[in-house]
Structure formats: structure tokens, C-alpha cells
Amino acid sequence: MGTLSRYGVEIVATSLLHTGAGFPWATFLINLSGSFFLGWILARVETGGGAVEWLRCFAGIGFCGAFTTFSTMNLQMVEMMHSDSSALALVYFVASFVCGIALVWAGARLGVEKQVARP
Numbered sequence: 001m002g003t004l005s006r007y008g009v010e011i012v013a014t015s016l017l018h019t020g021a022g023f024p025w026a027t028f029l030i031n032l033s034g035s036f037f038l039g040w041i042l043a044r045v046e047t048g049g050g051a052v053e054w055l056r057c058f059a060g061i062g063f064c065g066a067f068t069t070f071s072t073m074n075l076q077m078v079e080m081m082h083s084d085s086s087a088l089a090l091v092y093f094v095a096s097f098v099c100g101i102a103l104v105w106a107g108a109r110l111g112v113e114k115q116v117a118r119p
Contacts, residue, residue: 002066006030023088024076027069031096032103034068039104043111 013026038060045056073096080089 002063002068005063006067006069009033022085023092024073027072027076028092028096031068031070031073032099034064035100036103036107038064038068039107039109040111041107043108047112 009030010026013029017025041059041064042056045053045060073092077089077092080086080092
């Protein structure tokens with residue numbers, strides 16, 4: 001399911017953003033949305049919001065693991081460096097990790113806040 005979702009998002013993002021050579025927006029958006037979802041689902045499981053351990057494995061490891069792609073991100077950075085776009089590769093690297101960590105944190109905060117708000 002994660003792989004099929006990734007493929008669908010990549011097709012839509014590529015067609016909407018009209019990406020050619022340059023910044024790999026589709027992979028960037030996929031990895032960031034996966035980071036947010038992973039933070040959210042793990043916070044829900046950890047705080048016991050009715051989520052069970054199998055959901056952590058299914059959604060976190062299975063879905064997010066198949067949806068996001070660290071290896072493609074690394075390949076794209078190497079391709080950028082080989083095409084004399086080292087500065088863009090560095091921006092992609094920093095933005096991916098900084099934004100990814102921020103979105104895991106934001107997702108986790110949202111997942112925890114939803115638990116606290118329950119009656």
C-alpha cells in the first residue's frame with residue numbers, strides 16, 4: 001500500500017509541479033509527508049489512544065517504510081553532484097533532514113495533543 005501510494009503521489013506531484021531536472025520535489029514531498037505521518041502514528045500508539053502495537057508495525061514500518069524513500073533521496077543527491085549541482089544537492093540534503101525532523105516532531109505533537117483533548 002505504501003509503495004502504490006508513493007507511486008501515485010509521485011505521478012500527481014510531478015505533473016502538478018512540472019518538475020524536470022533540478023530539485024526533486026516529488027521525493028521531497030513524499031518523504032516529508034511520510035515523516036509527519038510516522039510521528040503522528042507513533043505518538044498515537046505510544047500514548048495508547050486506542051491504537052495497538054500491530055498498527056505501529058503496519059503503519060510505521062510497513063506503510064511509511066514503503067512510502068518514503070531514503071535511497072532515492074541519496075541517489076538524487078549523487079545525480080545532482082554529478083551534474084554540477086552540488087549546491088542544490090546540499091540544499092536538498094539539509095532541507096530533507098531539517099524539515100523531516102520538524103515534521104516528525106509536529107506529527108508527534110499533534111498525535112499527543114489529540115490524546116490529551118479526549119474526554
